[in-house]
Amino acid sequence: MTTASPRRAAILGGNRIPFARQFGPYANASNQDMFTAALEGLVARYGLAGERLGEVVGGAVIKHARDFNLTREAVLGSSLAPETTAYDVQQACGTGLENAILVSNKIKLGQIESGIAGGVDTASDAPIMVTEKLRRKLLKINRQKTTVDMAKSALAIRPGDIGIETPANTEPRTGLSMGEHMAITAKKWGITREAQDELAALSHQNLAKAYDNGFFDDLMTSYLGLAKDQNLRADSTVEKLAKLKPVFGKGEGATMTAGNSTPLTDGASAVLLGSEEWAAEHNLTVQAYLVDGEVAAVDYVHGDEGLLMAPAYAVPRLLARQGLSLQDFDYYEIHEAFASTVLSTMKAWEDEEFCTQRLGLEKPLGSIDRSKLNVNGSSLAAGHPFAATGGRIVASLAKMLHEKGPGSRGLISICAAGGQGVVAILEGA
Amino acid sequence: MAFNYGQFVSGGIGKQLATTLGLPRPTKLRRHKVGGSLIPGEVLVAGHGEAPVAERVRHLLSDAGVKVATSPSTSVAGVVLDLTAVETPADLETLRGVVGPALKTLAPTGRVIVIGRPPESATSVAQAAARRAVEGIVRSIGKEMRGGGTANTVLVAEGADAGVDATVRFLLSGRSAYVSAQVFHVAKPVGDVAAPADWDKPLAGKVAVVTGAARGIGAAIADTLARDGATIIAVDMPQAGGPLAEVANRLGGTALQLDVTAEDAGAKIVEHAQARHGGFDIVVHNAGITRDKLLANTEADRWDSVLQVNLLSILRMNEALIPAINDGGHIVNVSSIAGIAGNRGQTNYAASKAGVIGMTQSLAADKAVLKKGITVNAVAPGFIETEMTAKVPFATREVGRLMNSLSQGGQPVDVAETIGFFAWDANRAVTGNTVRVCGQMLMGA
Structure with a gap:
């Protein structure tokens, strides 16, 4: 069933600050500082100083009690009109993408004309x-x-x-860290060390290439002296990654290393959305449309599903609603929480048993063309400040689809703590 | 905070010491204030012979609400002398007779403007000599003046008198605080001269592209053009994105991150300006770098990077910018005193900045540029107080500050004000000029 929207929600551009490693250049920056910086870069790029937007939706996964109104405070510290409303959302690593879906829905319904969706996280300035x-x-x-x-x-x-x-990266109901959970899933799907290292190396190489091509010139604003993602290793190779010792999982079968897992990261991102009319009034180019989004959750506590497998469930539901197949996309952005997350998800979609029994489909969703996957790098190279990742992906994919041309399609898949997964479809303009 | 001679001698024991020892004491310069008068006080206007320009200046002053003095007996704030009609060096006596006495009573931050004709177009040898003499006199007056005053020459081509107003206005105002001993060439306007509705907003409705806008002089240029009414497209390297965003947001403009040396930099600026602002009227090529080394030790990459950023990028960007800039637009290039006087350890920089002067002259005379009614000018800053010069070692810095007729460094806004003047639609008669903003630095021609 395809639901006809009253109108379309356009993605007009994005901005993020370069992502920094924990205790790196942003060690003393708060969530509010970083999100304000991300907003300021966006405001400058699109000439929004003094403008009252429909709303700004942000949030952080790790938050101080004092930051109860984090996004509103960031708006008040920005050049946006102080009459711009704001609220916080927290859906773990899915926060940023969920926020984009929320803003796009309001735009589609005609409740607002414009909005910013984003997120921020600090692993350095953590509450105690x-x-x-x-x-x-x-x-x-x-x-x-x-x-x-x-x-x-x-x-x-x-x-x-x-x-x-201090806040721990641990699931309260299992006592296992996210990496430990992922190690179980990776083992179950037989994801090899080599495949993970290959994906990680490619992520770094792709991100480095994107910088060289100036891809991020209008997606990023330098902050505290950092102009590139600090985690990026342009010279990363499978050989170098193969030397690292496993950190998650146990014994012989342990495959997950610091190289094929995302590091703790500080950063912030923001995406500008609006109606087509608002975009035209403000002389802004529509880059892409946020077509639809879906969220799924899995029972990783009592059931036997992997903690980070929820996107594998959300995507087929979204595809069915939109009448699309998994192969109908020009780009795939699958968040690299761990290399094995991406590989397990793709393997599940190719697996007959999983697709028929767990997803209730008639046949497997099939493979995706790997040359269309994370083509400008993803979280393994860029880093992963939890709530900021969604905004990073939405802005980058919108730009890629705009360059590809009208009608091009992109799929976003982001796994989140608590066994949730947020996915969305973008269409190029 | 670093020691600052100018502040030290402005009061207390420093003032006593300087007075006793006869050391220079810099005057606080008169700078443009929004809503302020053109010049605080009367202006003496005189001329030799028919003095057709003097008549224009009197009208201009009365329009601006400035009282015209006819004799130097009372203290005046400025002197404008029309020597366009001099025939022989003997006629220069008029200047001695008028300006000499006026200097005795000239108010602080006073102005001396001498208007002549270009020696090249003289009809006799004696006339050429007299016309050329004016420049020498004015440069000397600049060195004799005290109290933050400036002296400048304006050479008006035959039949181009109507274009002189903007230049006279600029030179009398606080906008020219740090401009002294310069020669402004006024020619036939390249387009219609349009006086602004409001002289405090001479750039109202204009869109200005400023490269290197994140910091220092570039940020001051953006601030100043915005103050004067322009919408700013602030351009700088992605590495300067943070401070660039600050400038753009402060001014309600837009930030465009790009490397000016990129092949498509010009096209990207045009695309941004057209999509977001419906076009552009002003381009300020300010982005620049230094990679100092003695020539003997300068390697190819140091040589090349400076020429790429400071000169070749402008040539390349202009190929895209000139066809796209609105008719009647203005291009302003930033040169440097080093491009005129040369500087030890800066052969690459001097090459690029002298090259900018050549480019400016040639482009101003270009057929396509003239057809669109575009002016092309350059400013050559002297010692300007910036983050960069604050890092210069103490002795070098103080020498730099004091080696000029105003005994102080200039402010970034001083450079910006001259650029702003070049961007006025009221100024379509000055093109191909390079004006030094250096307080009459002792270095250079």
């Missing part, structure tokens, strides 16, 4: 929490009215209560 026991005891002290009662409550603190916790 005290232990749960200490937190409860401190709150109790704070509740007391008299000094004596406060002192009494304070005496209840034991040495063992004292300690700090």
Whole structure:
């Protein structure tokens, strides 16, 4: 079934700051600093200073309590009109793409004419929490009215209560890290070390080539002295990657290394969307349309599905709704959380058993042309500041599709913590 | 903060010391203020013989609400002398008789403007000598003046008197604070001379492309052109994206990140300007780099990169920009004092900046350019206070600051103001000129 939209939501451009490795050049930059910088670059590129947009939707996966209104604060610190509304969304690594879908939906419905979707994350400027026991005891002290009662409550603190916790990349319900989860899935799908290293090397080579071609000249704004993604290793090869020791999984079968897994990263991205009328009024070129999006979740806790396999479910649902096959695309952007994520997902789509039994399809979705996959690099090379990845991909793909021409199509697939996956289709203009 | 001689001698013990020792004490220059008067005080206007230009200047002054003085007996803020009718060097007595006494009572930050005709078009040897003499006199007056005053020559071609107004206006105003001992050549206008509705917004409705706009002089150019009413397309390297965005957002313009040496840089600017702003009227080629080394030690890549960025890129971009720029537009190139006087360790830089002067002259006379009514001019900054010059070692920096008639470095805005003047539609009579913004630096011709 194809639902006719009242009107189309256009992607008009994007901007991000170069992504930095954890404790790198952005070590002292907050989420608000980075997202404001990403917004400012976008405002400058599209001449939006003083403009009231329909809304700005941002968010971060790792957030301080003080940043409850992170996106609104970033808007107020930007050159956009202060009358521009804003809100935060958090859907793990799917945040940025989910935000683009949200903004596009409002545009399609005619609720807004323009909007910015983005996200930011810092792995460096992380919040620190005290232990749960200490937190409860401190709150109790704070509740007391008299000094004596406060002192009494304070005496209840034991040495063992004292300690700090930083946010961990761990699934609360399984206690396993994302990498450990992925290692299970990679093993199940028989993803080899060589295939992963090959994908990782290609990601670096593609990203390096994109920089050389000036692809990012109108997609990026330098920040704190960084003008390129810090994680990029232009001279990366399969041979070099083969030397790294596995970090996830155990024993003989361990294949996942620091080279074929994304590093912890700081960064921010933002995408400008609008109605076609608004774009024309502002002399902006429509690069692509956000056609449709879909989100799926899998039961990785009690069921036996892999934590990062949800996009494998979301894509066929989206294809069915749009009446498209997996092969109907000019570009595929599959977020490289780990090289093995991309490879497992593609293998699942080729697998008869998976497609018929788990997806309920008549036959496998089939293969995708690897020469159309992540052609300007992806997260393994660029890095992956969780909520910022969606904006990076949407802006890059929109540009690629615009260059390819009207009617060209691109598919985005992003896996997220909590067993979720956000996917979307873009069409070139 | 680094020691600054100018500030040290402006008050307290520094002032005493400088006065006692007879050291130079720089005056705070009069700079353009939005809403301010053209010149604070009366202007003495005089001439030799018929003095047709003096008459124009009187009208101009009364239109601007400036009182015209007829004798130097009272203190005046400026002197404009029309020597277009001199026949022999003996006629120069008029200048001595008028400007001499006026200098005694000239107010601080005063202006001396002497208007003549080009010696090349003289009808007699004696007339050529007299006309050429004017330049020498004015350069000397510039060195004699105190209190932040400037002296400049304006040579008006025969039959081109109508085009002189913009130049006189610029030279009397605070916009020319750091311009002294220069010769402005006024020729027949390349298009219709159009006075702005508001002299505080002479660039209203114009779109200006400024390369190298992220920092320093480029950012000041963007600020100044925007203040005067232009919409700014701020261009710089992707590596300067952060500060470039700041400039564009501050001015409500757009940022365009590109490498000016890229093959398609000109085409990209045109595409951006047309798609986003419906075209462009002004181009300021400001982007530039230095890679200093003595010639003996200069390797090919240092040589090449400077010539590529500072000169070859402009030639290449202009191939795309000139056909696309709106008729009656203005191109302004940034040269350097090093391109005139040369500088030790800067053969590559001097080559590029002297080349800019040659390019400016030739392009201004180009048929296609003339047909579109475009002016092409250049500014050659002297010692300008920027982040770059702040890093120069103390002694060198102070010598640079003081080796000029105004005993101080210029500000980025001073360079920007001259560029702004070249971009006025009121100025279509000055083209192919290179004007130094150097406070009459002792270096160079």
